[in-house]
Amino acid sequence: MSRNDNGCKIVITGMGSVNPLGDLIDSSFNNLINGDLYPLNQVDKIKRFDFSSFPSHIAFHVNDEIISRMQNKYFSAISTLNDLFLLHSLETALIDSNLKNRLPYVIYLGAESGLISYENIFRYYKTGEVDSLSYSLRSPNELLKRVVEYIWKDNKNSFSELSKKINIISLACAGSTAAIAYAYQKLKDEIIYRKIRGESVNNLWAIAGGTIAAINPHFLTGFSLLGALSKKNDNPKLASRPFDQNRDGFVLGEGAGIIILESYESACNRGAKIYAEIVGWGAASDAHKMTDPHPEGKGAARAIKNCLKNAQVMPTQIDYINAHGTSTYQNDLLESKAIAQVFQSQSQTQTQTQTQTQNEKSPLISSHKSMIGHLIAASGVVESIFVIKSLQTQKIPANYNLNKLDSEIEKLNLNFVGNKSITSNLNIKYALKNSFAFGGHNYSLLFKRSCNECK
């Protein structure tokens, strides 16, 4: 069996998420498609603390009722929002896949360091109290370990082995996308190894995802310093507007997502429902500047190309691209350029004469961030979940707030979804998900529609 053999197909058999659109996948996706007033109310001025004096003080919140419910359910063991979001997503995904209390082959999660309490740092400099400093920051692996411990609390033997298979990727905005990519790669490698040895691949599955609780002084300060946040404080609902001419930065969001990856054979043998197939991934580094992405999107374009090469899929086969689309001036422009480099160079080799024809043939593009904000380390997985739902339901969410396309982006003649979701006459087979991290780390994932063809 070669490494590129299709005998090692990997599918998605479970999903869980909590995000500004809700805590259930189906209702969150419906809110995303419908642009309901209820979820739009979740973007507002930050009320948990008095952040009114920060240059940007708006954010997409997880609904307070949902947080209260989660606190009532998990509070005895888990105390931070990061923990709560992840725990809820993990439990939902495990129940969804019918794999609760069973041992995964690997767990990869994207996460960043927890809350830095500047007040505690301040106290340390004033008083020299070491204790106040040590509690000002939490290492991500520490908090995630507690969450997993809680989930498998009824199965301690499994936990002792499980805890050794967790790892945390801290790659900012691409964290959970990289986690999915490497969980997929690791699972694929093990399938090949077992098949070569004639061993069963049953019960071979992985957990991948990420979590973020970004509405706190740490993240707000960091991104304010970089000037990356939207300052449309007086009109929060219109602040996040990817690819729009009047965009001025992103709006922070919060939440978590988990997907269950499983060998196709294992999923079929246990009669699991299959949401979609993951067929490839690609990564590339800009190696350009610490603070700025490559202006022509060359690293991003290479990540997309590497992904298509890894999946052995041609650009013309891609039907939908879920953009990183942050609503910052730089990201949206470079991402558009990157997409144009990959997908239009392909078109140029064809004998297209009419721009309109070319445009119709190029993949549809949209970003979810006008409805959920930027979930940093969790953005990749939460948006991937919605991409998988798009493949399943054949519906693509709108680019809400995209009223006038950026003039430079417009010249690229790409096929952006408009202000209304597309809910009919679609035939999406392949969907690409992009995530581009601060510092120049670019990742793309490729999903394929599942026909539930287990035989």
Next chain:
Amino acid sequence: MNVNEIVVSGFGMMNSEIPKDLTSILKNKKAAKVVTRTAHLAEIAAHRALIDAKLIASNKDKDNKYFYNYNPFEMGLYMGVGPVPSAFDPAIPLVTHSLNPENNTFDLKRFATEGITRTNPLLVLHYLSGLVLSHVAISFNIKGSTVIFNSFAAGAVAALQSAVLDLLEDNVKYALVGGADELISYMGTTTYFNWGWFDHKDFVQSEGAGFLILEKKENANKRLARSDYKAELLSINLSTKMSNECFNKHSNDQVKPLNYFPYVTGNQYGAAGPILEIIDLINVNNSSEKDNQTFCVTVNSPNGMNGEIILKHEK
């Protein structure tokens, strides 16, 4: 994981006699002020590994530039780091300007106005682990896959695993893989103090970085690096069940386990530990009279994230 096509063709480290100010020995001096000490340590060790593997010239050419002997798109970068690149110093202006002079307390309003205005925007570079990776990638023009794991010593093991997967998939031709940790800091000290690690009489806090160059044996042969093999990677696993996956897969090899326990070996290199241990073992075997020694590095990391690596040394 079947890794026996992969060899270690170079290594570099920065773990002893480390000066307080590393600027003079950095290659990328321009970025020195804005990145963390962890990034400095990583850059120096990575540079040494690339030179050792003959992938970068040890001296600058007549145009004052280093000669790179690799295609940047074919080089991947994989790292493990500690909990956070951890200097608090850059945050001092932020918090000191948050003082409310009337009652001498922390004032969030002043923090958000005076504090943020008077703080270097590049403070962010000190708090995101991914930027250590960016610094090394930019310093050596690495444009292939890049990933960083944040789980103490196990982070380096996960980085090794990911590097091997990418090499086997032909996503990259070379993998620069390592770990870096800056533990002598406010964050490091207070963390270990609270964990009670200073109660272990042998625990010594330290800092450092180590990098390996991995490539396929076939590629090393092609570029005539054969005589410079440091070791061949036999197996790597993110679990300390030594009798299980790694050992079963290599039951025919003569395995010589040498345990690595961070806080009983006398030095704590955190995420750099496993790589530095591998380099130490390669060096020990280099001076040994025996040929083809096989050895194992096991890693016990806080929070139960562990790993093991089996290598065969070739002379």
